[in-house]
Amino acid sequence: MITLKQLAQELNVSISTVSKALNNSEEIGEETVRRVKELAERYNYSPNKVALSLKQNKTKTIGVIIPDILNHFLAKVLFGIEREATQRGYHIMTCISNESLEKEKEALKLLANGSVDGFILCVAEETQIKNEIEHFKKTINQGLPIVMFDRVAHDVFCDKVIVDDFDVTYRAVKSLLSENRKKIAFFSSVDDLSVGKLRSHGYKKAILEHGQQDVLELKMKKDDDYQQKIRAFFEEHRDVDGILSADSSSGVIAINTALHLGLKVPEDISVIGFTSQSVSELSIPKLTTIRQHAKQIGASAADLLIKRLEKKHDALLDFKTTIVKTTLVNNQSTLKTVS
Amino acid sequence: MITLKQLAQELNVSISTVSKALNNSEEIGEETVRRVKELAERYNYSPNKVALSLKQNKTKTIGVIIPDILNHFLAKVLFGIEREATQRGYHIMTCISNESLEKEKEALKLLANGSVDGFILCVAEETQIKNEIEHFKKTINQGLPIVMFDRVAHDVFCDKVIVDDFDVTYRAVKSLLSENRKKIAFFSSVDDLSVGKLRSHGYKKAILEHGQQDVLELKMKKDDDYQQKIRAFFEEHRDVDGILSADSSSGVIAINTALHLGLKVPEDISVIGFTSQSVSELSIPKLTTIRQHAKQIGASAADLLIKRLEKKHDALLDFKTTIVKTTLVNNQSTLKTVS
DNA sequence: GTGAAAGCGCTAACAA
DNA sequence: TTGTTAGCGCTTTCAC
Numbered sequence: 001m002i003t004l005k006q007l008a009q010e011l012n013v014s015i016s017t018v019s020k021a022l023n024n025s026e027e028i029g030e031e032t033v034r035r036v037k038e039l040a041e042r043y044n045y046s047p048n049k050v051a052l053s054l055k056q057n058k059t060k061t062i063g064v065i066i067p068d069i070l071n072h073f074l075a076k077v078l079f080g081i082e083r084e085a086t087q088r089g090y091h092i093m094t095c096i097s098n099e100s101l102e103k104e105k106e107a108l109k110l111l112a113n114g115s116v117d118g119f120i121l122c123v124a125e126e127t128q129i130k131n132e133i134e135h136f137k138k139t140i141n142q143g144l145p146i147v148m149f150d151r152v153a154h155d156v157f158c159d160k161v162i163v164d165d166f167d168v169t170y171r172a173v174k175s176l177l178s179e180n181r182k183k184i185a186f187f188s189s190v191d192d193l194s195v196g197k198l199r200s201h202g203y204k205k206a207i208l209e210h211g212q213q214d215v216l217e218l219k220m221k222k223d224d225d226y227q228q229k230i231r232a233f234f235e236e237h238r239d240v241d242g243i244l245s246a247d248s249s250s251g252v253i254a255i256n257t258a259l260h261l262g263l264k265v266p267e268d269i270s271v272i273g274f275t276s277q278s279v280s281e282l283s284i285p286k287l288t289t290i291r292q293h294a295k296q297i298g299a300s301a302a303d304l305l306i307k308r309l310e311k312k313h314d315a316l317l318d319f320k321t322t323i324v325k326t327t328l329v330n331n332q333s334t335l336k337t338v339s
Numbered sequence: 340m341i342t343l344k345q346l347a348q349e350l351n352v353s354i355s356t357v358s359k360a361l362n363n364s365e366e367i368g369e370e371t372v373r374r375v376k377e378l379a380e381r382y383n384y385s386p387n388k389v390a391l392s393l394k395q396n397k398t399k400t401i402g403v404i405i406p407d408i409l410n411h412f413l414a415k416v417l418f419g420i421e422r423e424a425t426q427r428g429y430h431i432m433t434c435i436s437n438e439s440l441e442k443e444k445e446a447l448k449l450l451a452n453g454s455v456d457g458f459i460l461c462v463a464e465e466t467q468i469k470n471e472i473e474h475f476k477k478t479i480n481q482g483l484p485i486v487m488f489d490r491v492a493h494d495v496f497c498d499k500v501i502v503d504d505f506d507v508t509y510r511a512v513k514s515l516l517s518e519n520r521k522k523i524a525f526f527s528s529v530d531d532l533s534v535g536k537l538r539s540h541g542y543k544k545a546i547l548e549h550g551q552q553d554v555l556e557l558k559m560k561k562d563d564d565y566q567q568k569i570r571a572f573f574e575e576h577r578d579v580d581g582i583l584s585a586d587s588s589s590g591v592i593a594i595n596t597a598l599h600l601g602l603k604v605p606e607d608i609s610v611i612g613f614t615s616q617s618v619s620e621l622s623i624p625k626l627t628t629i630r631q632h633a634k635q636i637g638a639s640a641a642d643l644l645i646k647r648l649e650k651k652h653d654a655l656l657d658f659k660t661t662i663v664k665t666t667l668v669n670n671q672s673t674l675k676t677v678s
Numbered sequence: 679g680t681g682a683a684a685g686c687g688c689t690a691a692c693a694a
Numbered sequence: 695t696t697g698t699t700a701g702c703g704c705t706t707t708c709a710c
Contacts (some may be wrong), residue, residue: 001451001452001481001482002702003702003703003704004703004704005703005704013680013681014671014680014681014682015681015682015703015704016680016682016683016704016705016706017679017680017681018683019703019704019705019706020680020705020706023705026681027679028679028680029679029680031680032680046448046451046452046701047452047703047704048393048452048453048702048704049452049453049454050389050392050393050398050453050454050702050703050704051393051453051686051702051703051704051705052684052703052705053385053389054389054390054393054685054687054688054703054704055685055686055704055705055706056686056701056703056704056705057686059389061432067416069408069414069418069421070411070414070415070617072409072411072515074415075408076409077434078408079408079409079435082408082434082435082692085433091432091434091449091450091454092432092433093400093415093431093432093433094421094424094431094432094433095421095425095430096418096421109385109707110430111430112385113340113385113386113387113388114340114387114388114389114390115389115430115597115685142340143340210356226620227620227623227625229470249617249620249621250645252621253620253621256595256621256622256623259598259623260623274537278409279354279621281565281566281588281592281617282588282591282592282595282621282622283595283621284566284595284596284598284599286566340687340689342686342688343687343688344687344688352696352697353696353697353698354687354688354689355688355689355696355698355699356696356697357698358687358688358690359689359690359696362689366695366696367695368695368696369697371696386687386688387686387687387688388689389686389688390686390687390688390689390702391687391688391689392685392702393687393688393702393703393704394687394688394689394690394701395688395689395702398704421696453703539704558693559699566686673707
């Protein structure tokens with residue numbers, strides 16, 4: 001890497017002259033500016049980012065901590081964060097917590113030493129189960145703002161971007177009820193997460209309000225064989241005619257299993273799931289889905305963080321919670337257009 | 340963030356004394372070391388990463404440029420990179436090229452200014468089509484090593500990590516032939532990529548060697564409606580009894596479509612695909628798959644890069660190409676155990 | 679219009 | 695054993 005010093009030497013001027021010339025300072029003579037710029041161009045000079053960071057005490061880098069990058073929803077959020085950040089001149093440093101509290105703490109500590117200006121994160125499963133929040137508070141106290149998305153810690157004061165999980169699940173189940181479904185089950189492998197709980201509550205509320213059936217939940221663990229669990233469930237509950245799947249894959253598996261058992265979808269049974277377009281197209285009929293607009297969640301989170309980072313020092317912004325509205329996409333695994 | 344200077348002031352010693360004490364230098368008195376460490380502990384001191392980077396002229400950060408983070412394979416490689424890097428004390432800065440040459444160039448330039456010590460990347464689709472390599476060479480000439488994985492530019496001298504795409508496809512098709520399949524088709528939506536071409540060649544070689552049928556390829560574009568294309572294909576070629584799917588989703592869709600059309604899988608038709616476990620479980624029967632060990636690809640790439648970054652200055656390492664062996668996983672969409 | 683010098687936080691060679 | 699100093703690459707204030 002070429003430095004200002006080298007350019008200065010070669011041009012027989014001082015370092016500060018070169019610096020000013022490159023930064024279009026008024027002070028420097030036209031001719032000098034021309035010479036400097038020409039040489040800089042030739043050597044492909046670009047100011048050393050690390051030196052700039054040290055000098056200006058900010059890195060223009062955002063630390064992103066996500067629990068699981070193989071989760072399509074989280075990957076999509078990351079995509080949204082990256083795009084927004086890049087557009088606004090920021091880089092992202094990504095750490096994966098693997099749903100572990102320990103790794104989450106470590107990532108926070110490892111990056112909170114000048115490497116990044118702030119964090120965007122989705123709380124790890126273990127952290128939510130143990131309800132730990134000290135590490136977040138400590139980081140914020142160090143002067144590093146945090147934006148949480150999707151799974152958030154309510155007792156931490158920071159910006160948040162969430163989805164209307166409770167509400168949309170409630171509406172989706174209502175929609176199934178209005179198809180005259182009599183026995184609607186709830187499938188979930190995310191019951192330990194804040195969002196999983198919200199979805200479960202939304203389901204229960206709709207069912208209980210309606211008052212014609214009991215709640216019927218199939219809860220699975222990450223390592224379970226979903227096909228087998230779902231099949232067993234269907235065999236035990238032969239009269240189920242509606243499914244609300246709270247995770248990203250059990251909806252598609254539910255359709256395939258139902259078909260396999262000789263049911264017609266959606267004539268005999270309706271299925272709605274939380275998933276992405278690509279996965280929703282892996283069954284025939286395609287899964288009717290609740291779209292979470294993951295990219296937009298990422299973009300909003302990045303926007304909130306960058307706004308806070310670039311705020312004028314006097315104006316302390318209030319913490320904001322942005323709710324990104326979901327959309328019900330009507331594919332073919334339900335009878336009527338949900339909305 | 341607390342600095343050495345502040346600690347020094349509070350302890351009434353010099354900055355270098357504090358520095359040395361914290362770095363366990365022999366020079367400093369026991370008592371002083373104790374006092375320094377205690378205060379550092381209390382203030383939660385951690386050396387400023389940016390200052391260290393500037394001083395030591397290395398950032399312990401790896402730039403990762405991937406074409407598409409929503410591609411499950413690539414996400415998994417990224418996961419492998421992140422894990423290996425973290426374990427060895429490196430951070431990763433992730434940029435997404437979106438399959439665009441322009442964005443790839445920009446990412447390279449944006450990070451090659453001291454932000455990272457080297458790159459791990461998967462060549463963008465557009466770059467492969469246009470066969471551009473100057474930006475890679477330039478980066479390497481600037482002293483920043485590159486490791487390429489999966490899709491590589493052959494004419495760039497650097498470390499590479501690839502999969503035996505040609506070979507494994509050849510063997511997979513052979514395996515279908517040994518099931519006595521008479522008309523085996525090749526489905527691909529990755530035909531513009533180097534890996535897609537290798538897979539296609541592997542298929543063709545096996546078919547042509549066998550000599551009993553013509554090659555039969557269904558090529559799709561990213562934005563196509565795969566279900567529709569595949570269904571049309573089946574309707575046109577009613578006698579197809581084997582499918583080799585070269586991308587991550589058409590295999591599952593092929594199974595579902597075949598079932599939908601009344602075929603039995605695998606009795607009437609066998610299907611093998613390149614995909615991940617989670618996707619392979621989205622059909623009944625589950626898709627027989629070629630596992631690419633994406634995590635290991637990522638780990639190998641990180642290992643190669645870090646080795647190069649940390650090599651002693653005298654020993655210039657030769658460029659290595661690591662081939663990560665695929666595995667054929669026998670699920671239920673083929674008749675016999677493939678191997 | 680140009681240059682010298684300080685300083686961001688740190689390490690390390692050298693001095694005391 | 696401890697402190698002084700220089701220097702990593704840059705910007706910026708202040709002198710000339």
